[in-house]
Amino acid sequence: MSKSSIYKDVQKLNLVTPDYKKWPIYNIFENRDDFVQEVAWQAIDEIFKRNSIADIKEQLASAYYLEKIRIKTDPYKVDLDDENEFWKSVKIRMTDLMVGNVENEKNEIKTVVEDIVKRYAEEITGDFKISTYRFAQGMVPVILRRVLNSARAKYIKKFYSNKYLLSDKIHYTGHIDLIRQLATKATIIFVPTHFSNLDNILIGWAIESIGIPPVIYGAGLNLFNSRILGYYMSRLGAYKLDRRKKNDIYLETLKTYSRISIEKGCHYLFYPGGTRSRSGMLESRFKLGLLGTAVDAQFENCKKNETDYKKVILVPTVINYHFVLEAKQLIEQHLKSEGKEKYFLNNEADIKGASTVLNLMWKFFSTESESAISFGQPMDIFGNKVNALGESHDKQARVIDISNYFRKDNELVEDDQRNSVYTKMLSDQLLKEYRKSSVVFTSHIVAYTVYELIKKMHPKLDLYNLLRLPSDDRIIAKDTFIKNLENAIQFLKSKADEGSILLDPKLHNSTEDIIEHALSNLGIYHKERVVYQTKQGDFTSENMNLLYYYHNRLYGFGIQYHIS
Amino acid sequence: MASESNTTYHKPQVAVLGAGTFGTAIANLISENESVYLYSRNEDSVEKINSTGYNHGQKMSSKVIATSDLEMVIENSAVLLPMIPSSNCRAFFKEIAPFLKPNHTIIHGTKGFDISKANADEDDNELLLDKKLVNTISQVIHEETIVLKIGVIAGPNLSKEIADGQPAATVIASEFDAVINEGMRLLKSQRFQVFKSYDVVGVETAGSLKNIMAIGSGILYGLDYGDNARAMLISRGLNEIIRLGTKLGGDAKTYLGVAGVGDLVATCSSKLSRNFTIGYWLAKGKPLQDILNEMTEVAEGIKTVMIAMALANNYNIKMPITSRIFEVLFHNLPVEKGIAELMEYRNLLDVDFIN
Numbered sequence: 001m002s003k004s005s006i007y008k009d010v011q012k013l014n015l016v017t018p019d020y021k022k023w024p025i026y027n028i029f030e031n032r033d034d035f036v037q038e039v040a041w042q043a044i045d046e047i048f049k050r051n052s053i054a055d056i057k058e059q060l061a062s063a064y065y066l067e068k069i070r071i072k073t074d075p076y077k078v079d080l081d082d083e084n085e086f087w088k089s090v091k092i093r094m095t096d097l098m099v100g101n102v103e104n105e106k107n108e109i110k111t112v113v114e115d116i117v118k119r120y121a122e123e124i125t126g127d128f129k130i131s132t133y134r135f136a137q138g139m140v141p142v143i144l145r146r147v148l149n150s151a152r153a154k155y156i157k158k159f160y161s162n163k164y165l166l167s168d169k170i171h172y173t174g175h176i177d178l179i180r181q182l183a184t185k186a187t188i189i190f191v192p193t194h195f196s197n198l199d200n201i202l203i204g205w206a207i208e209s210i211g212i213p214p215v216i217y218g219a220g221l222n223l224f225n226s227r228i229l230g231y232y233m234s235r236l237g238a239y240k241l242d243r244r245k246k247n248d249i250y251l252e253t254l255k256t257y258s259r260i261s262i263e264k265g266c267h268y269l270f271y272p273g274g275t276r277s278r279s280g281m282l283e284s285r286f287k288l289g290l291l292g293t294a295v296d297a298q299f300e301n302c303k304k305n306e307t308d309y310k311k312v313i314l315v316p317t318v319i320n321y322h323f324v325l326e327a328k329q330l331i332e333q334h335l336k337s338e339g340k341e342k343y344f345l346n347n348e349a350d351i352k353g354a355s356t357v358l359n360l361m362w363k364f365f366s367t368e369s370e371s372a373i374s375f376g377q378p379m380d381i382f383g384n385k386v387n388a389l390g391e392s393h394d395k396q397a398r399v400i401d402i403s404n405y406f407r408k409d410n411e412l413v414e415d416d417q418r419n420s421v422y423t424k425m426l427s428d429q430l431l432k433e434y435r436k437s438s439v440v441f442t443s444h445i446v447a448y449t450v451y452e453l454i455k456k457m458h459p460k461l462d463l464y465n466l467l468r469l470p471s472d473d474r475i476i477a478k479d480t481f482i483k484n485l486e487n488a489i490q491f492l493k494s495k496a497d498e499g500s501i502l503l504d505p506k507l508h509n510s511t512e513d514i515i516e517h518a519l520s521n522l523g524i525y526h527k528e529r530v531v532y533q534t535k536q537g538d539f540t541s542e543n544m545n546l547l548y549y550y551h552n553r554l555y556g557f558g559i560q561y562h563i564s
Numbered sequence: 565m566a567s568e569s570n571t572t573y574h575k576p577q578v579a580v581l582g583a584g585t586f587g588t589a590i591a592n593l594i595s596e597n598e599s600v601y602l603y604s605r606n607e608d609s610v611e612k613i614n615s616t617g618y619n620h621g622q623k624m625s626s627k628v629i630a631t632s633d634l635e636m637v638i639e640n641s642a643v644l645l646p647m648i649p650s651s652n653c654r655a656f657f658k659e660i661a662p663f664l665k666p667n668h669t670i671i672h673g674t675k676g677f678d679i680s681k682a683n684a685d686e687d688d689n690e691l692l693l694d695k696k697l698v699n700t701i702s703q704v705i706h707e708e709t710i711v712l713k714i715g716v717i718a719g720p721n722l723s724k725e726i727a728d729g730q731p732a733a734t735v736i737a738s739e740f741d742a743v744i745n746e747g748m749r750l751l752k753s754q755r756f757q758v759f760k761s762y763d764v765v766g767v768e769t770a771g772s773l774k775n776i777m778a779i780g781s782g783i784l785y786g787l788d789y790g791d792n793a794r795a796m797l798i799s800r801g802l803n804e805i806i807r808l809g810t811k812l813g814g815d816a817k818t819y820l821g822v823a824g825v826g827d828l829v830a831t832c833s834s835k836l837s838r839n840f841t842i843g844y845w846l847a848k849g850k851p852l853q854d855i856l857n858e859m860t861e862v863a864e865g866i867k868t869v870m871i872a873m874a875l876a877n878n879y880n881i882k883m884p885i886t887s888r889i890f891e892v893l894f895h896n897l898p899v900e901k902g903i904a905e906l907m908e909y910r911n912l913l914d915v916d917f918i919n
Contacts, residue, residue: 396662417742424739
């Protein structure tokens with residue numbers, strides 16, 4: 001690797017806390033039942049604290065209604081057998097309440113809520129097992145290496161390339177040492193970008209690689225329909241998120257689970273964007289529900305120990321790919337939802353069955369393509385930088401006591417509205433950090449430049465007409481392309497110098513090498529070539545949607561001003 | 565807590581920073597609810613306030629404590645209300661940043677933008693300003709300090725009328741309920757009504773952009789035009805303010821409220837305002853530089869016209885009134901000609917900023 005490499009070797013990193021008996025995640029699940037009870041009771045408390053009895057009655061009615069529809073229209077294999085009976089009994093009890101058949105109304109409402117919350121808490125809670133973790137820790141690298149070598153053998157022509165290491169495949173950059181130091185003192189929450197279903201595997205692997213003890217993470221309940229997958233995920237720290245359940249009581253239970261896990265010090269992983277980026281752009285907005293539980297957990301931690309509270313630290317993490325296997329489906333969904341009537345769906349599947357994780361994995365490892373995982377600046381929940389001791393710093397490098405953000409007249413004051421504004425501010429800080437921690441790959445800038453040049457050739461066309469351009473009208477002359485690519489790279493280098501983006505070391509190669517590398521990596525697994533060179537040496541694309549998708553990765557950095 | 569802070573002799577826990585006419589009026593308003601520091605960096609004026617009991621012709625309440633000890637003031641006050649010109653803002657917040665703590669609340673009353681990063685040159689009419697380079701003051705506070713609880717006040721608040729004890733109203737905007745409540749508690753009195761808003765950028769931009777129209781109103785007055793002309797300026801000016809303000813992130817509704825129309829009408833009607841005075845003398849044929857030389861306090865409108873014009877060019881927003889005022893200010897366009905040009909516009913839709 002060249003001298004200018006931003007990547008770090010993580011091969012020799014040990015676990016920061018070798019003794020698993022000190023891991024909060026281990027301790028919680030040693031007494032899983034107690035944990036479930038604690039979550040349930042705190043969730044019930046929250047519900048009754050935040051809502052009037054009339055509101056709760058309303059929530060119960062709407063929960064019943066929504067659950068009934070869910071059971072009918074969208075059953076899962078993993079759903080409990082007695083779903084129907086349970087909700088029927090809720091209905092009967094509700095009816096009694098409505099007609100005034102109950103002596104102590106408040107009490108009865110409380111027991112109904114209790115029954116529902118306990119049921120939800122039980123479902124949500126995972127079941128971390130150290131033995132399964134150890135097993136996976138030993139097996140996964142072996143499996144990955146096997147996949148890597150056997151899958152790649154077919155494609156690699158060079159004779160000597162028999163031994164591939166994962167480190168050739170996945171690069172690491174960013175504040176790894178700081179994160180490791182913080183992980184022994186604070187609760188770390190990794191909040192990665194989300195482009196592909198492959199993210200789960202890569203980020204899980206990356207966290208293990210830099211020596212952080214296992215994290216808890218939310219996994220869609222639908223994944224638990226597969227019993228084997230469900231078994232392993234659950235025992236590796238997953239908790240279950242059911243996207244079908246949208247009633248307030250469920251959401252409160254889920255949030256309570258998240259908050260208490262953080263309070264107890266479990267390192268944590270969740271995607272603040274909620275779902276995969278459809279457009280291929282870096283996230284521009286977060287879903288604030290889970291992020292809010294980080295703020296609430298910090299407040300609770302301050303309450304528990306006003307002078308020596310445990311910090312909650314966010315680590316914005318960016319996963320960078322040369323290609324995203326689901327790109328075609330994602331961008332079509334994006335265009336369809338944004339463009340409405342303007343977009344005509346071209347009904348043609350890209351990769352068959354690309355949705356299964358195993359399939360994605362195979363395809364990912366079977367190509368030469370690399371990825372980079374970039375751990376951004378760790379910050380407290382107010383967006384302040386933290387040092388290795390876990391202390392928060394202001395811009396003048398003064399150590400600050402963040403519990404003061406929760407104080408009025410020196411007292412810690414509960415204030416949901418305030419915390420929700422803090423959550424929004426935190427999300428703004430994380431989004432900024434995503435941009436700084438982005439790693440530009442050769443393929444990103446090549447796709448970006450080609451698309452922008454095509455767009456500049458047709459200034460009057462809107463996006464949807466641009467994407468439908470006939471192939472003859474989207475050819476960029478070689479000289480024009482090279483000149484603009486060089487300008488764009490020059491600009492990116494200046495951005496990298498100010499620290500507002502990261503560059504893959506290959507971008508320091510000659511323009512020729514950059515182009516060659518990009519063309520052999522950009523969206524390599526799609527049926528159509530995202531960018532290719534014509535016989536005359538000019539540049540064009542076989543699929544404008546995909547070109548647009550890959551171009552979007554560098555959207556919003558101001559590069560367009562350097563392309564003319 | 566409440567009982568303590570209500571006693572007259574208790575040390576103030578709130579401070580107005582900047583003892584200009586507006587800062588002085590605000591400090592007196594707060595003093596009706598509790599004791600308050602009034603900070604001025606100028607030791608002589610502190611001295612003067614404390615010895616004479618007057619500042620800028622306003623009688624000071626005994627519950628206003630004037631001081632030039634910035635560090636002490638910030639240390640003791642949970643709520644800070646900086647009332648300073650926009651051009652000093654960034655430097656000022658940099659200066660006080662080391663004294664600020666996370667539990668401070670800052671409610672500012674500056675009516676202008678910050679462009680300190682853009683190195684804007686007043687002679688440079690080609691200036692290309694992006695939203696990223698133009699900051700509202702709340703954004704500056706956020707960038708320069710650790711304080712998160714930030715708010716702004718703006719409204720038809722002509723200092724002299726407030727000082728005379730006439731009824732008036734203002735808007736306090738913040739994302740935080742806690743900040744809004746704190747601001748209301750401090751400012752609200754029998755003669756001063758306080759409305760609330762969550763649209764910080766909207767209130768800030770409304771308060772800043774209205775100064776452009778104040779210059780325009782002064783010009784009309786200088787030309788001896790009457791109420792029809794002024795009403796036209798106010799309503800069409802509002803149109804321009806909304807178009808630019810919403811582009812900067814404000815909510816169109818905000819501009820129809822007390823901090824928008826309210827402040828605009830007051831500023832355009834009052835002969836007291838500095839921006840109005842500039843317009844008036846321009847119409848009388850006095851060169852801009854001479855007018856500015858005679859003023860003791862900053863007229864925010866001049867800088868705001870320049871910034872608004874650059875932004876309008878950059879975003880391709882039509883702002884005919886603003887652009888004529890810009891030409892009058894910086895390119896010696898005769899005022900009559902500017903007005904004639906405006907009257908020649910064709911095919912204008914009356915209201916296009918609300919659907």
